[in-house]
Amino acid sequence: MIPMTMEYLEHCFNRAKELDQSLVAVKVEMKGFPSEEIIVNPIINVDSKLEYYKSVYDEDLNHKYAEGIRIVDFSFGNSMSEIGINMIVDGLGKSVMETIESDGANNKSKSVADYYLNNFRVTSSFGEKIHPVTGEKSLHNGVNLANNKAGDPVKAIVSGKVITAAYSKTAGNWVVVQQDDGTVAKYMHMLKSPQVEQGQRVNAGQQVGQVGNTGTATGNHLHLEIERDGLALNPIQYLWYLSEETVKDMANVEIK
Structure with a gap:
C-alpha cells in the first residue's frame, strides 16, 4: 500500500x-x-x-x-x-505498488512512465473541458501528451493483453491493453496502424504504435486513458506512481 x-x-x-x-x-x-x-x-x-x-x-x-x-x-x-x-x-495506489514490487519486468514500467513524463508535455489535462473540435463541454477522460512531433514511439506502460487494436473515427488508430495491474490503458490517435494485434501479449516498454493525429484530433499527440473497473483515472498521477523518481523517493520508506 x-x-x-x-x-x-x-x-x-x-x-x-x-x-x-x-x-x-x-x-x-x-x-x-x-x-x-x-x-x-x-x-x-x-x-x-x-x-x-x-x-x-x-x-x-x-x-x-x-x-x-x-x-x-x-x-x-x-x-x-x-x-x-x-x-x-x-483505489489505485495498492495495485500500482503491487505492480512495482511484483517482478523485475516492472522496472521497465518505471522507465516507461519516466519516458512519458520527461519527454512529453500535457496539452490537455484530465477533467471537464471544452472539446476543441465539437465545442461542447464534456469530461476529458484522459490526457493529451505532445512534443511537437509525429512518429515518436507509443510504448505500453505495463505488461498485459491487447483487447483492441483497430481504427475508430474518433480515436483514430488506437490500442487498448488490459494491464496486469488490473487497469486498462488506451492509446489513441496514433500515426499508423497499430503495431500489435488483438489478443497479443505485450511487455512493458514494447512499442504499440507511433504518435500521430488520426481520428478526431487537432494536432499530433497521444491521448492516453487509464481506467480501473470502468472508472477513469488521472493518467498523470498513474504515471507518477510508477515513475522511477517516485520509486527512488520511496525506497527507504517502510511500506505498511
Whole structure:
C-alpha cells in the first residue's frame, strides 16, 4: 500500500506543483465521526499548508495534539471530481505498488512512465473541458501528451493483453491493453496502424504504435486513458506512481 507518512505527503504536494495541478487535498479521519473529511486547498497555498501539516501531524500523520485524528489519504488534481477519483489508499495506489514490487519486468514500467513524463508535455489535462473540435463541454477522460512531433514511439506502460487494436473515427488508430495491474490503458490517435494485434501479449516498454493525429484530433499527440473497473483515472498521477523518481523517493520508506 502507498505509505501514509509525512515524507510521502510532502513528496505528493511537491509533485502537484511540478505537474501544474490546481488542487491538493487530504482526507482526515476523526474518532467518533461517521465519515472522513476531505480538505481541499488551491495549489497557491500548498507551501503554507504543508508547513501547517508538519507542525500539527507527526511522521505517521497522527495529530500531535488531538487523539483520534489522523490523515488517512492525500491526492491532487484539477477538479473536485478528479480529487475524489485519485484518492489512493483504497483505489489505485495498492495495485500500482503491487505492480512495482511484483517482478523485475516492472522496472521497465518505471522507465516507461519516466519516458512519458520527461519527454512529453500535457496539452490537455484530465477533467471537464471544452472539446476543441465539437465545442461542447464534456469530461476529458484522459490526457493529451505532445512534443511537437509525429512518429515518436507509443510504448505500453505495463505488461498485459491487447483487447483492441483497430481504427475508430474518433480515436483514430488506437490500442487498448488490459494491464496486469488490473487497469486498462488506451492509446489513441496514433500515426499508423497499430503495431500489435488483438489478443497479443505485450511487455512493458514494447512499442504499440507511433504518435500521430488520426481520428478526431487537432494536432499530433497521444491521448492516453487509464481506467480501473470502468472508472477513469488521472493518467498523470498513474504515471507518477510508477515513475522511477517516485520509486527512488520511496525506497527507504517502510511500506505498511
